[in-house]
Amino acid sequence: MMEKCKKENEEIKEAVKQLTEMSADDYEREIYEIRERSRLTYNTEMYEARRKGLDEGEKLEKEKIAKKMKEEGLDIKLIKKITNLTEEEINEL
Numbered sequence: 545m546m547e548k549c550k551k552e553n554e555e556i557k558e559a560v561k562q563l564t565e566m567s568a569d570d571y572e573r574e575i576y577e578i579r580e581r582s583r584l585t586y587n588t589e590m591y592e593a594r595r596k597g598l599d600e601g602e603k604l605e606k607e608k609i610a611k612k613m614k615e616e617g618l619d620i621k622l623i624k625k626i627t628n629l630t631e632e633e634i635n636e637l
Contacts, residue, residue, distance in 0.1 A: 606629055614637055
């Protein structure tokens with residue numbers, strides 16, 4: 545029931561948004577479109593920044609683990625298999 549109401553609420557919001565856009569004069573429509581593009585650009589840039597940060601953090605964690613494994617004398621091929629780092633990356637640690 546809640547999901548149906550939520551879906552209908554989202555559909556109503558979208559319909560109101562589209563109606564407002566269609567009924568606005570040229571200037572208001574242009575302002576609306578600029579805001580919408582800005583919002584979408586901002587969200588995309590934030591998503592990409594988060595993704596990049598997560599990727600960098602994941603790589604640093606893999607390097608940290610690989611370094612400990614290397615210090616413990618584990619075979620480079622095993623470290624490579626577990627961490628998915630290249631042999632060159634492991635040797636540089």
